[in-house]
Amino acid sequence: MKKGVLSAALSGLLALSLALAGCSGSQQAQTTDNGQQAPAADQAADSASSGPKQLIVGRGADSPGLDPITVTDGESYKVTENIMETLVNFEETNTNVVPGLAESWEVSPDGLTYTFKLRQGVKFHDGSDFNADAVKFNFDRWMDKSNPLHNPEGFQYYNDMFGGYKGDEGHVIKSVDVVDPSTVKFTLNRPLAPFIADLAMSPFAIASPKALQEMGPEKFNEHPVGTGPFKFVEWKRNDTITLEKNPDYWNKGYPKVDKLVFKVIPENSARLTALTSGEIDLMDGLNPDDAETVKSNPDLQLILRPSMNIGFLGFNTEKKPFDNPKVREAIAYAVNKPALVEAFWNGLGQPAKNPLPPSIWGYNDDIKDREFNLDKAKQLLAEAGFPNGFKTTFWAMPVPRPYMPDGQKIAEAIQQDLKQIGVETEIVTMEWATYLEKTRKGEQDMFLLGWNGDNGDPDNFLYTLLDKNNIGSNNNTRYNNEEVHQLLIKAQSAVTQEEREKLYKQAQEIIFKDVPMVPIAHSEPALAASAKVINYKPHPKGSESLEKVDIQ
Secondary structure, three states, X not given: OOXXXXXXXXXXXXXXXXXXXXXXXXXXXXXXXXXXXXXXXXXXXXXXXXXXXXXXXXEOOOOOOOOHHHOOOHHHHHHHOOOOEOOEEEOOOOOOEEEOOEEEEEEOXXXXXXXXXXXXXXXXXXXXXXXXXXXXXXXXXXXXXXXXXXXXXXXXXXXXXXXXXXXXXXXXXXXXXXXXXXXXXXXXXXXXXXHHHHHOOHHHOEOOHHHHHHHOHHHXXXXXXXXXXXXXXXXXXXXXXXXXXXXOOOOOOOOOOOEEEEEEOOOHHHHHHHHHHOOOOEEOOOOHHHHHHHHXXXXXXXXXXXXXXXXXXXXXXXXXXXXXXXXXXXXXXXXXXXXXXXXXXXXXXXEOOOOOOOOOOOOOOOOOOOOOOHHHHHHXXXXXXXXXXXXXXXXXXOOOEOOEXXXXXXXXXXXXXXXXXXXXXXXXXXXXXXXXXXXXXXXXXXXXXXXXXXOOOOHHHHHHHHOHHHEOOOEOOOOOOHHHHHHHHHHHHOOOHHHHHHHHHHHHHHHXXXXXXXXXXXXXXXXXXXXXXXXXXXXXXOOOOOOOOEEO
């Protein structure tokens, strides 16, 4: 990455940033799929009976960790977003940026300086002050490898979104400086078009400096301290995480419930049974074929999360035989995507051809997908030197995810298709946190995984998942294409959205040809809740604060 001098054309970028600064959240009533309309947030205050209120959320897996900068998975962010907060937020149902811990911000004409005015009087759960020093403390920890609280292996999301660490070539953030207790200034080495949207992402929530220093990173990862609507209470591994209401929360009137419990129930059907019996109040990972059952039950409500994801079959492009593009393309022809989507997504998904979902601007719809063709697959394998196929391992996710409802069964279905072209696969699985760690390190051959977008920007899919800089982070295919890299870096600093869109479409064409992954589906994840749950609004990024959710 190169540092550069900006022209006056960057006024377009400034205008975009200022427009985002002026956005404000909307308060819309939620209409569920069974026709019930949830009251607006201001109607919820008088809806529930007196006495402590508890919301129990059922989910398919435990959180690998609770320090948001150290994790990359949705199960962790479902919890941490209720404990810790970011400088800016997304609106409740979309990725428009609105104020968070920062009340406002200004961007310099050259796009290299961002100045944030912070909320005053905000306290961390341990009683210490949230201020500009706390913001600087967190960013110094993340960006400086010599900081004693920096992760020796780095922070994946920081690396992915901000081009490495202080001193690295291409590192975006030059410095974070305290102007006064309620003002903090970011100076960039080069312009970054999605900078504000990146800051709204869950990993960049501000932690209590006092707690980090007293506990150390390892303990903090098990006992997080933030400024959010709920305070951490207890974590029973692979069972429950319990949070309690923060009585001193700066957003007065919230949260609406006194206790928030995240309960692990690995099997989707068992989770629905727990919901029906009243053991839990809200669940994700609903089997798509159970949607009609939920809709017909007057005691339940079906809720659909807006789609912003990709479920894919990935290849470790550094390992033989998957270092050969013809082998990868052969398998792409052997994956019957329409049949998979029909069998496992049951009307709540669509076949995918790009790693970028069609709900994100920059999606290249001109690309014509490969059709299921076993003869073509066999031909390509023969050309690659494998006329009789080969044996390999096939890693399958152990938990349901929003982008892939049942990784085990989907892997088994793909296994049968591949067998027809001579590719014999041994399905391998393991505990979820281990699965993520090992795929990050590149121990896998062929694998299932996916991604739920974090900020509504193409950069968060294409650069995060497929840029060479992110090998060892979220680029689990370990794909390395210099032309794609240059296009994605150029797109990050481009002045207009039109210019960025053109670059992203070019990158998608190259990625489609190289086949580092086989995009399988974009899902519309189904959730279910008790009819007593009101004001729950699922966010397209896959997790959300539950501060406004109430129980009637």
